[in-house]
Amino acid sequence: MTSAPALHLGGGAAVRPVARLSAANLRANALLAGSAAGGDVLAADAWGHGAEWVASTLSALGIAPDGLRPEVLFGLPGSGTRPVMSLRGRVLGCKPLLTGEGVSYGYTHRAPADTVVALVTGGYAQGVVRSLGNAVSVGIAGRRHRIVGRVAMDVCVVDVGSPIPWGSEVVYFGDAAEGDPALEEWMDATGLGAGEIVATVGARARREVVV
Structure with a gap:
């Protein structure tokens, strides 16, 4: 297997991996995220999680994104919360x-x-x-x-x-x-x-x- 063969599976999306986002984990983490001065959870497209989706989920919970700790909200290592992305x-x-x-x-x-x-x-x-x-x-x-x-x-x-x-x-x-x-x-x-x-x-x- 010296190189990647051509892939013909009926469309580009079929051969792309999926970044799966857990709505349940995001909601649970949002209640624990707390505040930290200068935090911006919607920066860089919400750290790859999708700024529009994250903003709408927080809005439905009645939580403002300003000041939330991104590492806790998204479940990054060391945060003590569950990861949102796989x-x-x-x-x-x-x-x-x-x-x-x-x-x-x-x-x-x-x-x-x-x-x-x-x-x-x-x-x-x-x-x-x-x-x-x-x-x-x-x-x-x-x-x-x-x-x-x-x-x-x-x-x-x-x-x-x-x-x-x-x-x-x-x-x-x-x-x-x-x-x-x-x-x-x-x-x-x-x-x-x-x-x-x-x-x-x-x-x-x-x-x-x-x-």
């Missing part, structure tokens, strides 16, 4: 990878043993930072699987060990309380702050609100 992709297909065979551009990963790898939606164009390759794992059906090789523009490769169904959901980061990979893992691997990561992902991936 990033999710889909499996586009699987193929065997034999011992010694390389993955993705430049072969920065070679299989130490026979395995199966999956091509997954989500690449650096959607905020899946290149330095995550060979550094973090994703969640698929409750199990963790490592990203291997370099992250491409719209896809990445995951070592899944054995074939998994096409279309299976892949969790890049989410709510650690539900067993998802935590945003802190991305922070450690990239050196970026939580706000930088979620703002970039939220602006580039397709956003989807769940109740």
Whole structure:
């Protein structure tokens, strides 16, 4: 698997990962966010969460956005609240990878043993930072699987060990309380702050609100 193949799945949205936003967590966090001088939760498109959606949710609760602590409202690491955003992709297909065979551009990963790898939606164009390759794992059906090789523009490769169904959901980061990979893992691997990561992902991936 030396490069990302052309993907024809009936439209661009089908191959883009989803930044899933939890309305329930946003509402719960809003009641705990408190005030801090100078806080602006609607800056930078509400840190990638969507300024219009965040503003309308707060308005429905009768809460003014001015002065709320963004890290608490959005559930960023260290805030003690639940994360509002998770990033999710889909499996586009699987193929065997034999011992010694390389993955993705430049072969920065070679299989130490026979395995199966999956091509997954989500690449650096959607905020899946290149330095995550060979550094973090994703969640698929409750199990963790490592990203291997370099992250491409719209896809990445995951070592899944054995074939998994096409279309299976892949969790890049989410709510650690539900067993998802935590945003802190991305922070450690990239050196970026939580706000930088979620703002970039939220602006580039397709956003989807769940109740």
